[in-house]
Amino acid sequence: MIVVCGAGGFIGGHLVAALRARGGATIRAVDIKPLDAWFQQFDDVENMTLDLREADACRRACDGAAQVFNLACDMGGMGFIENNKAACMVSVLINTQLLIAARDALVPRYFFASSACVYPQAKQSTADVVALCESDAYPADPEDGYGWEKLFSERMCRHFHEDHGIGVTMARLHNVYGPHGTWRGGREKAPAALCRKVIEAVHGETDSIEIWGDGSQTRSFLWIDDCIERLFRIVDADVAEPVNLGSDEQVSVNELADLAMDIAGQRFARHHIADAPLGVAGRNSDNTLLRARTGGWEPSTSLRDGLARTYAWIEQEYLACRT
Numbered sequence: 001m002i003v004v005c006g007a008g009g010f011i012g013g014h015l016v017a018a019l020r021a022r023g024g025a026t027i028r029a030v031d032i033k034p035l036d037a038w039f040q041q042f043d044d045v046e047n048m049t050l051d052l053r054e055a056d057a058c059r060r061a062c063d064g065a066a067q068v069f070n071l072a073c074d075m076g077g078m079g080f081i082e083n084n085k086a087a088c089m090v091s092v093l094i095n096t097q098l099l100i101a102a103r104d105a106l107v108p109r110y111f112f113a114s115s116a117c118v119y120p121q122a123k124q125s126t127a128d129v130v131a132l133c134e135s136d137a138y139p140a141d142p143e144d145g146y147g148w149e150k151l152f153s154e155r156m157c158r159h160f161h162e163d164h165g166i167g168v169t170m171a172r173l174h175n176v177y178g179p180h181g182t183w184r185g186g187r188e189k190a191p192a193a194l195c196r197k198v199i200e201a202v203h204g205e206t207d208s209i210e211i212w213g214d215g216s217q218t219r220s221f222l223w224i225d226d227c228i229e230r231l232f233r234i235v236d237a238d239v240a241e242p243v244n245l246g247s248d249e250q251v252s253v254n255e256l257a258d259l260a261m262d263i264a265g266q267r268f269a270r271h272h273i274a275d276a277p278l279g280v281a282g283r284n285s286d287n288t289l290l291r292a293r294t295g296g297w298e299p300s301t302s303l304r305d306g307l308a309r310t311y312a313w314i315e316q317e318y319l320a321c322r323t
Contacts, residue, residue: 003028003065005052005098006072010181011113011173011227013040015069018228020045030061031072039180053093058101067109067235070098075146076187078212081117082277085145095153099160109167111235112157114242116174117147121280127218127252129282134172134242134289143279154242161240169235174246174285178224178306179313190256191221195311198260199318201268208269209261212276215254220284222247223306226299233294246285247299259304263311 002019006012008031016029017040027045031038035047050057052072062068073091075081081088095112102110119132120141142151154170161168177191184196197209222245230245251259254270261267291297 001026001028001064001066003030003061003068005030005061005068005070005094006113007031007047008033008035008038008041009071010039010178011176011224012069012071013038013180014178014224014228015071015231016040016042016045018232028061028065052098053090055097055100058094058097059104062098062101062105062107065102065105065107067111068098068102068107069111069113070095071113072098073113073149076182077189077193078277078279080187081143081146082279088146089149092149092153095156099156099166102166103160103164107166109235110157110160110169111231112153112168112170114154114170114172115147115150116172116244116246116283116285117143118151118154118172118242119147119283124280124283127216127282129218129280129284131248131250131284131286132244133286134244137242167238169239170242171231171234171245172242173222173227174244174283175219175221176224176227177221178310181224183314183317190219190253191307191310192314194253194257194260195263195307195314196318198257198264198266198268199311199315202264202266203318203322208271209257211253211257211270211272213253213274213278214272215257215270216252217278217280218250218252218282218284220247220250221256221303221306222285223299223301223303226301230290230294230297233297234290237294239293241289243290243293244285244287245290246287247303248285248287249299249303250282250284251303256303256307259307260311262304263308
């Protein structure tokens with residue numbers, strides 16, 4: 001039995017789909033949301049609606065499991081993270097209760113989805129940031145709330161491995177994007193948000209594109225299928241330490257907006273919001289350790305191609321909501 005926690009979310013839904021394609025295992029999909037609110041759902045897996053902040057729910061989720069993937073947390077884009085620090089911190093209960101339940105159920109393998117938000121803010125103070133390697137996480141000064149929760153949970157995973165023998169693997173995810181995820185409502189991340197804003201302008205809802213800050217802040221963005229493929233490699237290789245999982249194709253928010261408008265085939269004015277939540281000035285992924293531990297790797301999908309596919313899916317969803 002393979003258990004995916006957070007299966008109703010963006011990455012979790014794609015992970016369940018990929019596990020089904022792999023075959024050979026029974027899958028249990030778990031999320032706090034009601035089933036009709038999941039981004040992807042499959043009738044041939046065991047679907048459970050559970051609040052994994054609660055110990056009994058985690059025991060039910062882990063019962064009979066040979067492997068647990070923990071992607072469950074309360075999170076969103078920068079607007080959500082900066083305005084909901086307590087909610088993000090409460091997610092530490094999920095990892096805590098799941099690890100205890102996995103220990104008690106003698107689950108041999110456990111994956112924890114961490115985040116690039118664990119890295120110190122001082123190392124991300126300029127747009128032309130040096131790519132972050134795993135050892136940069138200490139001395140610790142992660143993003144407040146969400147980043148601290150992820151870094152603390154990494155340490156808990158490490159100690160459960162040391163003290164209880166659970167085979168733990170961890171990946172620090174860097175801005176994963178693609179279809180079947182949040183694209184409106186305040187929790188969406190930059191690629192989905194900018195695609196939606198351009199689509200709204202194309203369809204006459206607005207005549208400009210809102211950009212948070214001056215648009216010079218930089219990030220790298222990883223296509224969802226590349227994320228899932230390499231996540232499997234990390235798990236199969238039993239990589240013991242936290243490892244970056246991201247693209248190193250760094251772009252600014254302004255460049256990302258240009259790509260979205262190029263895909264639309266139209267140009268729009270930009271409306272910059274100076275006091276919007278911005279996060280760090282720059283962030284990029286150093287994938288040296290990932291390549292060393294998983295046999296070398298480069299993402300197969302460029303940002304332009306992945307964004308075009310994301311744009312097409314969001315436009316389809318947008319038009320369906322208008323009918």
